[in-house]
Amino acid sequence: MLPMGQPKFKRRKADRPDEIVAAALEVFAEKGFAAARLEDIAARAGVSKGAIYLYFATKQDIFRAVVEQGIAPNLDMVRASLAAPTGNFADLLRGLVKTLSSVVAATSVGGIVKMVIGESRNFPELAQAWHDKLVHPALDAMTGAIAAAQVRGELRPGDPRLHAISLISPMLVGVIWRETFTPVGADPIDIPALAQQHVDLWLRGVLIEAGAAS
Amino acid sequence: MLPMGQPKFKRRKADRPDEIVAAALEVFAEKGFAAARLEDIAARAGVSKGAIYLYFATKQDIFRAVVEQGIAPNLDMVRASLAAPTGNFADLLRGLVKTLSSVVAATSVGGIVKMVIGESRNFPELAQAWHDKLVHPALDAMTGAIAAAQVRGELRPGDPRLHAISLISPMLVGVIWRETFTPVGADPIDIPALAQQHVDLWLRGVLIEAGAAS
């Protein structure tokens, strides 16, 4: 029996749950919920199978933690963008999209999005949480901003919610493409470039109208 | 009313595979591959578990059949749209999108798309087949049409592949939304309306420019 207790470099137990969730995210994103094996998650988190049950009661709980943990940071980002000073719409949008596309490129939202989509029928509560807490507020905010800009005469008329959807769709598709087709040899999509070109086009129109060149 | 009543016979070898694939599509789309139970597929197809193995060697084979069977009809649709008379780009596009959005609204592509995305890591061959046989050709054709229209001076410059992605993204997102969020109480997205407004906007631009006709 060692006289002086544990080695000081031992990982703090307080970090364990996060490490497990991080490992679980990888495995779930790769295999989906049902095909993911607790043993793989444990191995990737560097703990034993049994240790996982010290922090989570069931496999479903881990999954829930993973998906819910993906909400908060993105929610913050959305809130931050909404809190921007109300300049003109074009500038607002360009700023937002820049932030968004860098977040999307840098984080693992991709995997979580895949999971939310793929397991929406098996975990409706999670799809709902994602919708209610993240997707709907974000979409709502953007819809509101568009409507306001329309009222101000900055934007043409048109259903503002559909406009909002049009705006973010390519980025979402870019993420899905990266998760789905790039790994099997498809040409990658340059998400920031796509986002920028899309927004430019969206803002300026693509048809060259006689006498109305930009 | 049929003169002699429907045959209630069990022997229908020729029809079985399609019935099984149809049932499997429903179950796989709902649960994903791993969580789908052969027993459920069998029950929904109205056959016994054993009968499935008269037509498919493994569960994976059923899955493959489902996903591959989703390629051909859509491929035909793409081909048909490409064979359209070469009018001006706007008309071509409006026609294509109309077809596309009605197909998307009427068929079960939604479920298959979900499966392809969700199981892309577990069945890379299928993701690849979908990409190589359907997604890439379709995207390529659209990219070509856009590039041609740019050359003709109908469209502004810009990366034509990214343009093509921008164009179809909202429809894809609409389908995913329908599969993911509508079932948990989210406001549905009117896909045809979205598609039309998106195309209009894409073609005409959304910013009201001084001196530009509507």
Next chain:
Amino acid sequence: MLPMGQPKFKRRKADRPDEIVAAALEVFAEKGFAAARLEDIAARAGVSKGAIYLYFATKQDIFRAVVEQGIAPNLDMVRASLAAPTGNFADLLRGLVKTLSSVVAATSVGGIVKMVIGESRNFPELAQAWHDKLVHPALDAMTGAIAAAQVRGELRPGDPRLHAISLISPMLVGVIWRETFTPVGADPIDIPALAQQHVDLWLRGVLIEAGAAS
């Protein structure tokens, strides 16, 4: 509907059971009872799976028929050998062994023996039938002949049953070797040569005794 009945070359239905038994013998000998598939037997017999059930109620019944059908012809052979005129023992034995080893070389007893050995615990009735109807009578007859020859002073003393076993063992081992090791590349055993040399040796002794050369 054909006016004149069946084509005359159609196989007589009376032959069917035998054909099935013959096919079953092959498959059972190769795979053993449990691993043999009815479908394989049917295919090898050139009939449908269903047809088998017109002649046999269960798979076990086919197996019983196969094993029992292996008894009768061999039993006849034993009887014939026993009915031989009581010459001196050596001649009797040489005749018997010649017959025996040619039978063994020409027929499929090998496979049946394998089956009887391998399935003796699963079908004790069959092991018993083989013992009671074939093995025991044959062994008994030979034991009797040896005992008689001992009484006549032709043979040295010794347990006659053990002597009988000694005598036939090499032939049995030869058959088992042929079924077991020859197919995996072992040098084959020349059963007739083995039988003859064994009997010669058995009759004459192998030690060269001083002053007693044959």
Next chain:
Amino acid sequence: MLPMGQPKFKRRKADRPDEIVAAALEVFAEKGFAAARLEDIAARAGVSKGAIYLYFATKQDIFRAVVEQGIAPNLDMVRASLAAPTGNFADLLRGLVKTLSSVVAATSVGGIVKMVIGESRNFPELAQAWHDKLVHPALDAMTGAIAAAQVRGELRPGDPRLHAISLISPMLVGVIWRETFTPVGADPIDIPALAQQHVDLWLRGVLIEAGAAS
């Protein structure tokens, strides 16, 4: 009585595989490979079905382990016998046979031999391993010893390999008899007695020749 009572603990990773192999040997020897149920093996080993899969990947692997584990100890025995001091052939042989027949009487080779014979077509690799590692070396050694004794003038001429086969056959048949016919009521064969009488006879000859010493 053990001082502290037997540990009734479940955790015995090191012992499990052997316990499972021992249990499997019994079940396989009784039922054959295909008819043996994992559940029976597990029950006889005192573990759950699942525990077996902690040590063996498939049912076939267990079978292989059982059969291969039967090779080594017998191989040792053969080697030991061969290492005997080169006395005259008769003594060598009597020693060998004594060892052999006691081993055969005391161990479970019988069951394994049955399995090797019965499953030779389903597991050719195992039949081959038994032949190459055990049967062939043993037979070869004996063949060599016989040939040498012939050269020394101790033994009469004759194919030494067939001689070797003649010599061991009765013991093999004795084992098979014990496994096959004794359980269904046949008179048992006294294997050591059979072996001794066989060797005596083999060495001395059975025909009483005029003028020959006993």
Next chain:
DNA sequence: TATGAATGAGTTTTCATTCAT
């Protein structure tokens, strides 16, 4: 707390047997 051997319920897969044609 932490481990990982052990459990057993649940799933895929096989195949003897049935039965509609």
Next chain:
DNA sequence: CATGAATGAAAACTCATTCAT
């Protein structure tokens, strides 16, 4: 009689979860 599609009971195998250490 004959067929072979269909059935469903049985068996191999997996893996989330428990628990002795």
